[in-house]
Amino acid sequence: MKDKPEIYNQDVVHHYQNPHNKGKLSDPDFSVTEENPKCGDRVTLQIKLDGAEISEVKFHGHGCVLSIGAASILTQMIQGLNVREALELTFDDLVENMGNPAKMRKDCASLSLNALKKALSGW
Amino acid sequence: MLNVKDVKKDFPVLKNRDVVYLDNAATTLTPDSVIQSLKNYYQNLGTSVHRGIYQLANETTEKYERARKKVADFVGSDSPREIVFTKNCTEGINIIAYSLHHWPEMEGKILVTEMDHHSNILPWRFMANGSEKFQLEYVDVTKEGRLDLEDYKSKLSPDTVAVGVPGISNVVGTVNPIKEMTDLAHERDALVVMDGAQWLPHRKFDISEYKVDFLTFSAHKMLGPTGLGVLYGKEDLLCRMPPPFGGGEMVLKVDRRKVKWNDPPQKFEPGTPPIAQIIAFGASVDYLNELGISEVNEHVDRLAQRAVNKLSEIPYVDIYGPKEGESRGGLVSFNVEGVHPHDLATALDSLDNIAIRAGLHCAQPLHEVMELNSSARASFYVYNAPEDVDRFIDAIKEAKKILGGADER
Ligand SMILES: Cc1ncc(COP(=O)(O)O)c(C=O)c1O
Numbered sequence: 001m002k003d004k005p006e007i008y009n010q011d012v013v014h015h016y017q018n019p020h021n022k023g024k025l026s027d028p029d030f031s032v033t034e035e036n037p038k039c040g041d042r043v044t045l046q047i048k049l050d051g052a053e054i055s056e057v058k059f060h061g062h063g064c065v066l067s068i069g070a071a072s073i074l075t076q077m078i079q080g081l082n083v084r085e086a087l088e089l090t091f092d093d094l095v096e097n098m099g100n101p102a103k104m105r106k107d108c109a110s111l112s113l114n115a116l117k118k119a120l121s122g123w
Numbered sequence: 124m125l126n127v128k129d130v131k132k133d134f135p136v137l138k139n140r141d142v143v144y145l146d147n148a149a150t151t152l153t154p155d156s157v158i159q160s161l162k163n164y165y166q167n168l169g170t171s172v173h174r175g176i177y178q179l180a181n182e183t184t185e186k187y188e189r190a191r192k193k194v195a196d197f198v199g200s201d202s203p204r205e206i207v208f209t210k211n212c213t214e215g216i217n218i219i220a221y222s223l224h225h226w227p228e229m230e231g232k233i234l235v236t237e238m239d240h241h242s243n244i245l246p247w248r249f250m251a252n253g254s255e256k257f258q259l260e261y262v263d264v265t266k267e268g269r270l271d272l273e274d275y276k277s278k279l280s281p282d283t284v285a286v287g288v289p290g291i292s293n294v295v296g297t298v299n300p301i302k303e304m305t306d307l308a309h310e311r312d313a314l315v316v317m318d319g320a321q322w323l324p325h326r327k328f329d330i331s332e333y334k335v336d337f338l339t340f341s342a343h344k345m346l347g348p349t350g351l352g353v354l355y356g357k358e359d360l361l362c363r364m365p366p367p368f369g370g371g372e373m374v375l376k377v378d379r380r381k382v383k384w385n386d387p388p389q390k391f392e393p394g395t396p397p398i399a400q401i402i403a404f405g406a407s408v409d410y411l412n413e414l415g416i417s418e419v420n421e422h423v424d425r426l427a428q429r430a431v432n433k434l435s436e437i438p439y440v441d442i443y444g445p446k447e448g449e450s451r452g453g454l455v456s457f458n459v460e461g462v463h464p465h466d467l468a469t470a471l472d473s474l475d476n477i478a479i480r481a482g483l484h485c486a487q488p489l490h491e492v493m494e495l496n497s498s499a500r501a502s503f504y505v506y507n508a509p510e511d512v513d514r515f516i517d518a519i520k521e522a523k524k525i526l527g528g529a530d531e532r
Contacts, residue, residue: 001474001475001514001517001518001521002473002474002475005473005474006473007466007469007470007473007474007522007525007526008466008469008526013525013526037483037487038482038483039464039465039481039482039483039496039497040482040483040487040490040495040496040497041463041465041496041497042496062496063463063465064463064464064465064466065463065465065466065526066465066466101469105465105469108465
């Protein structure tokens with residue numbers, strides 16, 4: 001076996017093990033569920049707006065380190081952004097915080113980002 | 124017994140890449156002799172089949188038809204006319220479903236199983252949807268991952284047109300009782316379509332023993348080239364079935380209104396076939412025959428059993444499907460508590476270049492029945508050694524140390 005290879009960026013693993021903003025909002029303005037049919041992962045993203053600003057965000061679901069880690073990271077990234085700024089976020093912005101395997105497994109890592117785009121496209 | 128050291132030398136990928144390849148149920152690696160056969164076609168033959176009047180085309184045609192004969196022999200058919208070449212196993216099942224659906228007398232129930240691969244479910248569903256002709260039903264799978272034969276018997280009604288069943292499940296590895304199921308189906312005049320994708324690579328199959336009406340499999344899962352599959356059909360059925368695709372070489376006579384189909388297999392093979400791949404698949408069959416299919420079977424089963432035994436000793440691992448014996452094929456699906464299968468696959472790859480499969484394995488209904496979001500799968504073949512299983516087990520333990528411990532999500 002190789003000596004201590006880094007499987008995932010340690011921050012991502014930390015987010016997976018201690019996810020931020022995990023849970024449900026009682027009265028969300030938007031709630032979108034995205035699923036990856038190849039592996040069964042599922043993430044629901046819920047957003048509450050104050051005017052055009054994202055005032056509250058939570059997610060729940062099940063999945064791998066990348067899909068759950070990304071969801072946790074993403075909720076932190078978008079908290080307090082206005083809708084236009086959130087819509088401009090790209091996959092590369094997210095990957096910057098996640099390291100290389102995220103790129104290899106784009107389907108996993110982009111689950112919550114896709115939910116975000118779908119949710120806000122209805123704004 | 125197989126000499127794995129010698130076998131390994133025949134596989135260039137294993138020399139060129141540092142990999143413990145345990146994703147054989149998806150696709151197998153290619154031996155030198157098959158690569159040489161592909162190369163030989165492009166370097167020394169290069170022509171089409173059946174149409175040329177010249178020497179070179181005759182030689183290609185002869186090699187091409189010899190490969191068909193090898194495949195017929197491999198499944199125990201005495202007529203190469205029963206061997207139709209397709210794009211893959213999936214296409215074979217689509218051809219059968221379409222054909223039966225367009226055959227006027229065929230009307231009634233189609234039975235498939237909850238453990239079928241999507242490729243033996245969706246073609247039937249496409250035909251059943253929006254049509255009165257076919258109604259689709261599923262045979263139940265037990266918690267242990269076996270077919271519920273009582274359920275099968277009760278659903279096998281006199282109006283059943285066809286039964287679709289995997290010889291071996293690509294998820295739980297169950298070897299299904301094909302002979303018994305076929306006898307029961309034939310008592311009610313139902314046809315049996317066996318998905319042989321996971322059977323043919325490492326288990327002896329003889330049509331005179333199992334008596335299924337149709338059998339499909341993929342070359343790339345048994346040392347052959349990609350882009351090629353086989354549809355075996357009983358000759359009288361192939362003669363009477365309407366073909367789904369039209370084109371060159373599949374007709375004897377065409378005027379502007381009427382056509383007279385060619386005989387099988389050409390009737391189902393319109394257009395120019397994958398010639399190089401078919402000839403090279405003959406070399407794959409030769410290779411398997413030289414190793415001996417019962418030796419292959421024994422070797423692969425022993426590796427799978429070793430994996431099952433070692434995984435069973437790990438308290439945080441759940442294994443799916445029958446635990447041992449005759450009824451298990453050469454693969455094992457499982458989950459590691461607290462580690463998502465995708466993460467496990469990534470971890471095994473990073474830790475020790477071990478390639479396994481993770482996800483739903485194109486068998487979502489089965490995962491639904493087993494109440495699983497997904498699973499990890501290791502599958503074995505001729506070039507895998509017992510040490511590969513051991514490295515796989517060690518890497519699982521290491522991955523659990525690094526990634527485990529997260530609460531259930
Ligand atoms: C049981 C089973 N049936 C069908 C298939 C489909 O094979 P292919 O993708 O080569 O058509 C597979 C493999 O993926 C399989 O495991």
